[in-house]
Amino acid sequence: MYFKETDIINIVIAGTAGQGVITLKRLIEFAAQKAGIERAFGSEMHGLAQREGAITSHTRYQKQVFEDERRNLQSPLICYGDADLYICFEPVEALRRGIYASGKTTFVINDRTIPGVMITAGFERYPSIEEIKETLEGYRNGVYFMNATQVSLDHFKHNQQVNLIMLGFAIATGKIHFIEMKHYEEVIKEWLRDPELNIKAMHLGFEEGKKVIGSCDS
């Protein structure tokens, strides 16, 4: 789909507390500034949303604003059905706030599950990955899975790079319009400790992501 510079880009990032949702959101927004984006407005969750809870953040930007303010980005929340891209750190979290998705939405999902205490206690059921995939198929504009946690563990021996791997995976969809790889690299160098490691993780996610997307789309 072709995007005009005045179009509003809408990205949902979903995961659970402590997975790096907010860091990823900041990186995209700061990179958007490097790319010369004129307006950005997006919401994130602090406070009670931590403590193992579900976290959703909304990233929104507009490369070029209209003269008429009525047509511009005004809310930090995406309207139901209006998300272009979902970046999900946990499979079931893709569905929890699925109301922002529609036929135009592309999903990138880390398929490592975090079941939650009610599942472990045997009081609730975690849907099977097949069930989740089948449900997301209803959206029809690309649903891609990668075990980003495993990729992080394999390459870095810990799970701390999952968010940068997911960023690379998301970039590979081509859905984060107007922002280029060099913009992310600049931001990572300015804002993150150990930038080399983080840039490496992002590129790894990008390469792995291209493979996943290529094999799904062919």
Place this chain on the structure above:
Amino acid sequence: MPIKDTRFTRENGRVLMLGNEAIVRGCLEAGVSYVSQYPGTPTSDIGEYFHQILDSEPEMHKYLVHHWAVNEAVASSSCAGAAWTGVRALNPMKHVGLNVASDALSVIALNGPKPGGLVTVVGSDPGSLGSHQEQNERFYAWMFHLPTIEPHTPQECKDWIKLAFEISEKYDLVVNFRTSTRSAHSRGFVNLEPIIKGKEKGEFIRNIPKFNSLPPHAINNHIRLYERIEQLRKDIPELGFNTEFAGTNKIGIITSGMPFGYTMEALEQLGLRDVPVLKLGMIYPLNYEQIIKFLQALEKVVVIEELEPFLEMDIARIAHEHKIQVEVLGEKYFPKYNEFSTGLVATCLAKIYGKHPNDQMMKAIDYFNSYKDIVPSRFPTFCAGCPERATLYAILKATNHLDNTVICGDIGCYVMSFFPPQECSDLIICMSGGISAAIGMSTKTDQKVLAMIGDSTFFHTGMAPLAEAVGYDSNFLLIIFENSWTAMTGHQDDVLRYLSKSGFSIEKICRSIGVQWLRVEDSYNPKKLIKSIDEALNSKGLKVIIVKRECALQANRWRMSQIRSLETQGKRVQDVSYFIGGCQMCYECARILSCPAIRRVETDGIEEMQIDQDRCVKCGVCYEICPNGAIRKSVINALEGVEVPFREL
């Protein structure tokens, strides 16, 4: 996250900021010199940014003081004290914090902050996203005559907080800056202006009538307050808070804050570009001429605001008093509870304007509704290794799952006690409401009564009811969680940290107040804790158990940093891990302790519990409580390695 964050130090430029960050930047540009607050979502991080600035720029201490106050009433009076020396003071709090601060603010507002300026930042929470309720605290504006500003974007947060200080000083009024969970934590571009250093020193000048609001001065100050607020009311159009979007439609809209954003995008979605919109940046007082002029061209006006109708009542009153024929709509179409969204506003406006919400949105809602029931719950819960979780486990064991027992909860991380599967809280009122409820309840029931409180809440308002409980020899058990942090709001220091340096402790406070039955326990030793709780509940009178164990998040961060530093010195460190073998699936760890680092897995049709090594913090509680000895401990480098235990409080 930031390594070198220049957004609070550079003189100019365009940067991305959250609403709260922009408020702090605005305060620096306004030369604020005193800040006092009790942490509370969504305003806690305001204090954290001030701390970061003071840590990175030590010379700023001369011009800027930040205090984490013990409670909101203390913070408000502290700010008044500073303002009355002629400086600018900032007083952030959450919406329910305003209830605590209200006693002080009712008088401070009457007296007025002059010769200084006093601005409160009150973080509202429509949708109860980070609070135990979603009260509409805007009505305090009417009660105390607090001019109230509602920003929408981070740019407005920065620009308007500066204006708020100017208004406060010029009109001698306490100005309320009302944010919400959404406006506080949404990020956008902010154009910076130069920073001004706060006043290093001021001076209090005696003025008995102004600062002693007792008869006869109380009435005179009340009259003076009306004069001040009416003067401001007249001047509003010149202040630039309110914006009008012209249009020819006979149904207009008045809105403010975050609902303005939802409204504009909803109108665009409905294809309504001819609707006149009045965006109010100042929601109290309202300028009569401005409102009248807007209403006169209309047949109907829709007031779009979250929670109870506040603007709607005032606007209907203005229309009525000035005999304007306009129908005021709002609560008839919009819910009076929960947070709004573009979708919700579009759906309500569609009815009013006779339009259809767009297809994409309606299909999205329908499809989501078709599958949402398969999504399992994920409510917030205690972190892996949390000493409070382990204490709840001990309570459940000692009381045979709360048999004949009432448990009075409170505000802090342990507010999450009521969630399943532990469900270890029967009631929650407010900060320290649990102890107070237990005092009354224990006089009227023979059930066993147990109350819980954390260290920060204990200092906030918990000591007074504890003294009362001692005085009446109330028959209940109080458990005090001493974890050394204001953990729930993001680990601010609490006053205990400073007191403990001079040898003070909660234990000593309890003893001094006169608590006779007192034990100090460790929740990482659950068997001993269970015994103590059991003994306490079977003894008459007031009993206190202090559970002393650092917040697991902080304790684990500290331990990991110790391990890293030892390893970089080339030292070997003991590597402790827990694993499960021969699980009997008794669910003791999953249902009664319910640690999130434990997961249930199925391999070849056989179910068993497993410990996620990347999430376990090695507290060892599950190892202590497993009835079947199925949880094992392994220590690599046991002999030659250095042991790094959690630090003692």
